[in-house]
Amino acid sequence: MSLKNVNTILATAITLFVLYLGLTFILAPETATPGVGLPSWPAGDGGGFLVMKGIREFAMGLVIAILLLTGHRRALGLALLMEAVAPFGDMINVLTHHGSLAAAFGIHGLTSALIAITGVLTLRETGKARKVPAVTPAVRPA
DSSP, rough: OOOHHHHHHHHHHHHHHHHHHHHHHHHHHHHGGGGGSSSOSSSSHHHHHHHHHHHHHHHHHHHHHHHHHHOHHHHHHHHHHHHHHHHHHHHHHHTTOOOOHHHIIIIHHHHHHHHHHHHHHHHHHHHHHHOOOOOOOOOOOO
């Protein structure tokens, strides 16, 4: 299986997962919240922040999906690297709020690493494709 096919499968899986997370937080934040590793449900009207998280996740999934579907592989690699920052930030947030270490590293940290690795592999794939062989001048007989 070629690197491009592996990258496409990984990027598709990431896209579907991020879209799923986004929709889950938008439609049922109280159900999705225990899975992120924070120790408690937000007090007061804090649930609105979880819907915002869902919208962020969904928008991130749309960015990856559009780049994947339009074949903009280099931009896809760069966007994946950029989007790896979000789950890394979620990991830091869970750790800062004394949440679950397992969720912080096992969910958010691994997700960030997987997205970043997929971005690097996609950039590696496009870097190889961009190399143009040198043109050798034709030799004329004397």
